[in-house]
């Protein structure tokens with residue numbers, strides 16, 4: 320529901336990183352955490368609409384799902400939980416801290432090389 | 435073809451968190467709250483899940499132990515802030531004009547509008563929305579999701595972020611459970627299975643129309659837990 324502001328932030332991050340080469344940016348890869356409150360379709364839609372107001376008009380957005388990872392609070396093992404209850408594969412503990420899967424991250428961008 | 439593609443395109447790793455500014459701002463706000471002796475607690479949940487009703491009941495009780503103030507987030511109207519003021523505590527209404535969640539800069543401004551002396555316990559009711567407020571912390575020490583029995587038994591499972599990214603869940607309106615074919619104890623069990631460290635509470639209107647709140651997990655009562 321706030322995907323427009325997320326898309327605007329993606330464009331801002333990429334514009335800053337492209338520093339003068341904005342028009343050569345092609346694919347932008349963004350990962351969406353499975354626990355992030357984000358609708359992928361709305362993010363894509365907002366990106367397409369907002370990029371027209373930037374120099375990133377040749378850029379496309381590719382979304383990846385970022386799985387949840389948990390860190391076992393009893394033995395420190397980091398694992399990708401499957402179903403509830405989250406269970407540490409090493410010590411079977413159910414006590415954990417979420418370490419990944421909450422954020423939206425701009426992973427990488429492709430820039431077309433100049434001649 | 436793949437080779438040619440690599441020749442003309444350079445891949446650049448960025449690894450930038452899109453919500454980074456919001457998260458940083460929340461951390462700064464939390465630090466300034468702490469420095470000022472303010473403990474902030476957030477309430478989030480679907481529209482009408484019972485957040486303000488809970489605050490109306492809690493505020494007079496909490497005020498016996500701490501200086502309390504409330505920040506109310508709504509798309510429109512100052513109804514909720516007025517309800518809190520009627521319950522006895524200072525309250526500031528934040529109208530988001532369409533935005534689906536509060537952010538740290540809004541809360542910072544609203545906090546500045548609260549009368550002196552500033553509260554020791556600041557309760558922040560987010561915009562009615564079970565999805566995005568979890569992504570936008572606003573300086574809270576604790577976050578509490580309010581999920582009503584009337585929303586359906588499986589809501590904790592369907593909105594895992596609301597359970598996994600908060601410290602407590604209130605299953606509200608349990609008086610309605612028989613009418614909507616819901617077992618509140620099952621909802622509490624889902625929460626505990628998903629997030630064993632989460633506190634769980636029940637609330638309901640009793641026969642006299644008063645809101646009754648009880649721990650569903652054998653732990654301390656809600657007021658003591660909020661005070662910390």
Ligand SMILES: Nc1nc2c(ncn2[C@@H]2O[C@H](COP(=O)(O)OP(=O)(O)OP(=O)(O)O)[C@@H](O)[C@H]2O)c(=O)[nH]1
Nearest residue numbers: 480481482483484485486487562606607637638639
């Ligand atoms: N039966 C019953 N009704 C309740 C209970 N708690 C709240 N309500 C009713 O639910 C309706 C919505 O309550 P609010 O407290 O305004 O809900 P809210 O979550 O603050 O709503 P928004 O701020 O609009 O998102 C009101 O009519 C309340 O009287 C409860 O425990 N049992």
Ligand SMILES: [Mg+2]
Nearest residue numbers: 485486514559
């Ligand atoms: Mg309310």
Ligand SMILES: [Zn+2]
Nearest residue numbers: 391394407410
């Ligand atoms: Zn373990």
Ligand SMILES: [Zn+2]
Nearest residue numbers: 436437439440
């Ligand atoms: Zn290739």
Ligand SMILES: [Zn+2]
Nearest residue numbers: 321534535566
């Ligand atoms: Zn939002």
